[in-house]
Amino acid sequence: xxxxxxxxxxxxxxxxxxxxxxxxxxxxxxxxxxxxxxxxxxxxxxxxxxxxxxxxxxxxxxxxxxxxxxxxxxxxxxxxxxxxxxxxxxxxxxxxxxxxxxxxxxxxxxxxxxxxxxxxxxxxxxxxxxxxxxxxxxxxxxxxxxxxxxxxxxxxxxxxxxxxxxxxxxxxxxxxxxxxxxxxxxxxxxxxxxxxxxxxxxxxxxxxxxxxxxxxxxxxxxxxxxxxxxxxxxxxxxxxxxxxxxxxxxxxxxxxxxxxxxxxxxxxxxxxxxxxxxxxxxxxxxxxxxxxxxxxxxxxxxxxxxxxxxxxxxxxxxxxxxxxxxxxxxxxxxxxxxxxxxxxxxxxxxxxxxxxxxxxxxxxxxxxxxxxxxxxxxxxxxxxxxxxxxxxxxxxxxxxxxxxxxxxxxxxxxxxxxxxxxxxxxxxxxxxxxxxxxxxxxxxxxxxxxxxxxxx
Numbered sequence: 001x002x003x004x005x006x007x008x009x010x011x012x013x014x015x016x017x018x019x020x021x022x023x024x025x026x027x028x029x030x031x032x033x034x035x036x037x038x039x040x041x042x043x044x045x046x047x048x049x050x051x052x053x054x055x056x057x058x059x060x061x062x063x064x065x066x067x068x069x070x071x072x073x074x075x076x077x078x079x080x081x082x083x084x085x086x087x088x089x090x091x092x093x094x095x096x097x098x099x100x101x102x103x104x105x106x107x108x109x110x111x112x113x114x115x116x117x118x119x120x121x122x123x124x125x126x127x128x129x130x131x132x133x134x135x136x137x138x139x140x141x142x143x144x145x146x147x148x149x150x151x152x153x154x155x156x157x158x159x160x161x162x163x164x165x166x167x168x169x170x171x172x173x174x175x176x177x178x179x180x181x182x183x184x185x186x187x188x189x190x191x192x193x194x195x196x197x198x199x200x201x202x203x204x205x206x207x208x209x210x211x212x213x214x215x216x217x218x219x220x221x222x223x224x225x226x227x228x229x230x231x232x233x234x235x236x237x238x239x240x241x242x243x244x245x246x247x248x249x250x251x252x253x254x255x256x257x258x259x260x261x262x263x264x265x266x267x268x269x270x271x272x273x274x275x276x277x278x279x280x281x282x283x284x285x286x287x288x289x290x291x292x293x294x295x296x297x298x299x300x301x302x303x304x305x306x307x308x309x310x311x312x313x314x315x316x317x318x319x320x321x322x323x324x325x326x327x328x329x330x331x332x333x334x335x336x337x338x339x340x341x342x343x344x345x346x347x348x349x350x351x352x353x354x355x356x357x358x359x360x361x362x363x364x365x366x367x368x369x370x371x372x373x374x375x376x377x378x379x380x381x382x383x384x385x386x387x388x389x390x391x392x393x394x395x396x397x398x399x400x401x402x403x404x405x406x407x408x409x410x411x412x413x414x415x416x417x418x419x420x421x422x423x424x425x426x427x428x429x430x431x432x433x434x435x436x437x438x439x440x441x442x443x444x445x446x447x448x449x450x451x452x453x454x455x456x
Contacts, residue, residue, distance in 0.1 A: 030316065061261045080213070082207060091415045156186070332359075
């Protein structure tokens with residue numbers, strides 16, 4: 001029976017569990033910076049990759065060591081690795097959430113993918129539901145206009161162009177929905193959109209089918225809202241492709257989606273609950289990494305209970321008193337003897353003992369484990385028996401901290417600066433002018449190279 005090794009127990013024995021028991025729930029990983037929670041998740045994903053599963057790593061933290069580890073593993077396993085980056089200098093694939101490989105796009109699905117991916121669907125509440133429906137209405141109107149023009153499967157650039165047209169047709173700025181502004185923000189990202197060469201388009205369905213790696217390098221510290229939008233759209237796009245694979249009755253595939261710094265893109269309560277439930281149905285396992293429980297308290301409510309119900313949990317840092325109580329509550333009680341000293345005066349004192357039913361896991365042990373990097377508690381819910389929180393040490397995919405530090409300096413693949421400049425320029429042009437611009441640029445290049453028109 002195949003199993004996944006999470007690390008080693010403090011007595012040196014491995015902490016591993018059967019794969020079949022692990023695929024029913026998602027993974028939640030909580031820990032402060034420097035606790036090596038990203039290395040822990042990578043160590044798990046590399047094991048899944050070796051078993052033929054597809055892996056999508058959405059890197060909002062910008063940890064280039066992760067890319068280096070996946071690239072090395074893919075070379076050894078003979079797997080494909082596809083990079084998408086927001087940096088125009090990187091040798092990136094193009095990514096367009098509307099250009100899919102399974103042919104799933106119809107108006108209802110497409111509009112909801114974009115609305116969900118750009119966080120435009122707000123939950124119920126005074127005014128919020130209205131604005132969510134207003135955004136969706138604009139997206140539907142744009143798709144209606146494109147279909148009327150004979151464009152049945154538009155790309156994202158065409159959608160943006162149509163949304164801009166809708167915005168110009170309105171007399172009041174207040175009548176322009178957030179959908180127009182959110183979509184327009186992505187128009188200036190170099191590799192976001194339709195590629196002239198189909199081989200340069202990120203093929204999510206192919207990655208799922210071949211069991212490869214899709215790596216999205218979208219550091220939020222540098223690119224802010226644009227990074228968060230692309231990260232959410234990429235996660236939804238993977239989900240939709242997995243759903244289409246499931247609905248077409250093809251042989252089942254297991255897909256893993258890791259969101260590093262998940263707090264940057266955390267959805268509302270109802271959206272997250274639906275997302276986790278549907279992912280499980282479609283064979284998608286989410287790996288959500290964040291720093292503290294406080295980050296999961298959003299304006300839409302506390303996401304903690306939803307994560308506890310749907311995830312296997314790993315705690316690298318348990319800092320607050322409330323978090324400590326919650327972790328101790330996962331432990332079965334046992335009878336313990338408590339001693340107390342009473343003193344009537346400095347000369348007289350007595351020791352009193354009494355037995356109480358107390359959690360097996362104690363606060364001191366929690367603090368001790370939380371204080372050391374690469375150590376954590378695992379809280380498993382496998383449906384076969386109760387397991388107390390298990391303290392363990394991770395087995396990192398790097399040989400040493402020095403190697404990990406060196407991998408962080410890895411340079412992502414870069415393209416020629418002249419090509420990078422052309423890529424950026426093309427994104428600033430309207431989609432209807434890109435082909436003409438490319439043709440003119442080719443003519444100019446030949447003139448510069450040969451000094452005449454003899455080679456044209």
